[in-house]
Amino acid sequence: MTDIESDMADLWSTSITTTSHPIQRIRDKLRAEGILSAAQLREAPNGSRVRVAGVVTHRQRPATASGVTFMNIEDETGMANVVVTVGCWHRHATVARTAGALIIRGRVERAGEVTNLSAEHLERLPLAARTTSRDFR
DSSP: OOHHHHHHHHHHHHSSOSSOOTTGGGHHHHHHTTOBOHHHHHHSOTTOEEEEEEEEEEEEOOGGGTTOEEEEEEETTEEEEEEEOHHHHHHTHHHHHHOSEEEEEEEEEEETTEEEEEEEEEEEOOOSSOOOOEEEO
16 A cells, blocks of 8 residues: 555544544645645635635535535545535535545635535546545435
């Protein structure tokens, strides 16, 4: 198993990695493209449009959420909450359902200490190893 595959297996099975995070390995490229980390998202101004990348750890669509899907993505700096509206989900359905890692463009929404990214566009982020999220409906 390669270092990257080991990181991905750790992340999937325990939600942490023992060495480095898979996103950390491509952070310089993401930074050059203006893509924020989860930590930078938490500091971004409310209402600003940003791009964030991470490994999808969870997808949830509660029956009480009127079709809205909630995702969690993770990078080497932590977790980010993503809100995917019905329209965004339909526009990017295949990527939304199947991508192990995403680049997400959206608007920052902050309420008190909680920061969410309201997704407008989802793009698959290719990683060296396949990831699997925990998905619930």
